[in-house]
Amino acid sequence: MMPSDRNGFMIAAGDPIFAKYEGIFESIEEPDNDNGLQIDLNPQGIMDGKTELIRELIRAAQHYPRSLEKLFINLKFSFNQNDGSRMPVKTIKHWNEEPVFHKWLHTVYHQSPCFIFFLKDKTLRFHAMVGMFSLLDRTRPAFTIRGLSGAKFLQERKDEIEKEFQRAALSFMNYCRVAGIDPKPYMERVYEEMKHINDYEMMLGIYNERIAARSINLSIFPLKDKDFPDIGFPDRLKRSIE
Numbered sequence: 001m002m003p004s005d006r007n008g009f010m011i012a013a014g015d016p017i018f019a020k021y022e023g024i025f026e027s028i029e030e031p032d033n034d035n036g037l038q039i040d041l042n043p044q045g046i047m048d049g050k051t052e053l054i055r056e057l058i059r060a061a062q063h064y065p066r067s068l069e070k071l072f073i074n075l076k077f078s079f080n081q082n083d084g085s086r087m088p089v090k091t092i093k094h095w096n097e098e099p100v101f102h103k104w105l106h107t108v109y110h111q112s113p114c115f116i117f118f119l120k121d122k123t124l125r126f127h128a129m130v131g132m133f134s135l136l137d138r139t140r141p142a143f144t145i146r147g148l149s150g151a152k153f154l155q156e157r158k159d160e161i162e163k164e165f166q167r168a169a170l171s172f173m174n175y176c177r178v179a180g181i182d183p184k185p186y187m188e189r190v191y192e193e194m195k196h197i198n199d200y201e202m203m204l205g206i207y208n209e210r211i212a213a214r215s216i217n218l219s220i221f222p223l224k225d226k227d228f229p230d231i232g233f234p235d236r237l238k239r240s241i242e
Helices: 017-028 043-047 052-061 065-071 089-096 099-111 113-117 122-130 155-179 184-193 200-212
Strands: 037-041 075-079
Touching (some): 017 052, 037 052, 043 099, 052 065, 052 113, 065 155, 075 089, 099 122, 113 122, 113 155, 113 184, 122 155, 122 184, 155 184, 155 200, 184 200
Parallel strands (some): 037 075
16 A cells, blocks of 8 residues: 555655655555564663654654554554674563663653554553552552552643643544544544543544644644753663663
8 A cells, every 4th residue: 555645644645754664664554464574773872862663654654544543552662682683582571661762762752742553552652641650659658549550640740641641642633633533443442541630522522623623733743853862861770781
């Protein structure tokens, strides 16, 4: 399937980005592929804050609705060693729990809000939306307001998460509208998994109101990648994993 030349896409048909991912979309659209997509990350790329791959993939996928139907809530991550060799299962598990990885997920979410509707793992989705949140944070006496996934936060932080979640939902609705896909089943599943009180019909009402008022601005990707440069993380987050 060729990229669409309709208006409203994050990138236009003919962009050189498509050549990088065409083979991936062809593989995803194979009839016997029900596994979505797994992306193997390497620790150095995470510590350096490199997010370009995910941003490009999401932008390009908007042109491939058959791929999106298999990608939504079906994107998985694993890890390889920095040299490309296979990482032991125990170390992969350790990396999934690393604060620097959670910070990386949160960075992708802020750059590409609809990212959370691609993620299969609801724990990783939680960290994409919240950032670093440790077991200690889950038991802090000052955190008394229950929010996302039943976790407790300060009221101010809960409000910030809710506002960002609404922006992500509106962004996803706009993304799907242009792609020609109904966002409802994916949004309802994410709301259910994240134990969120909002529902699709409420968000649809907000979306339609903003469209009618022409007050919606959901250009969630920059025109050029330099507008969202890869960022490094503080040394205190760069824990060495053996």
